Amino acid sequence: MSVQDDLTAVQRCLDDLARSVGRLEQHLGTGGLEMRRVRTDADHLRESVALLRESASAPGAQRRPELVTIPDTPYDDSLWIDTDDEGLGARDRRAP
Secondary structure, eight states: OOHHHHHHHHHHHHHHHHHHHHHHHHHHOSOSHHHHHHHHHHHHHHHHHHHHHHHHHSTTOOSSOOOOOOOSSOOOGGGGTTSOBTTTBOTTSOOO
């Protein structure tokens, strides 16, 4: 499946969820804290999927993160001249 197919499937499920929540509100009423939380959570899911759909369809959207190659060669020791040895203090002082 493509990303768009997956997003469409999620959207269909959210539509089913919205219908089910609507039926629950008819039976239980809309005033209870639990019902309001369920409605708010369902609305947040719809908003999140809409944002995800926008970002997935944006031109130049990066599908996978770029890999960074880390060389196996040791780092240049001159990079560490002005640093202290961790936990041992400065080079010109004795450790406690």
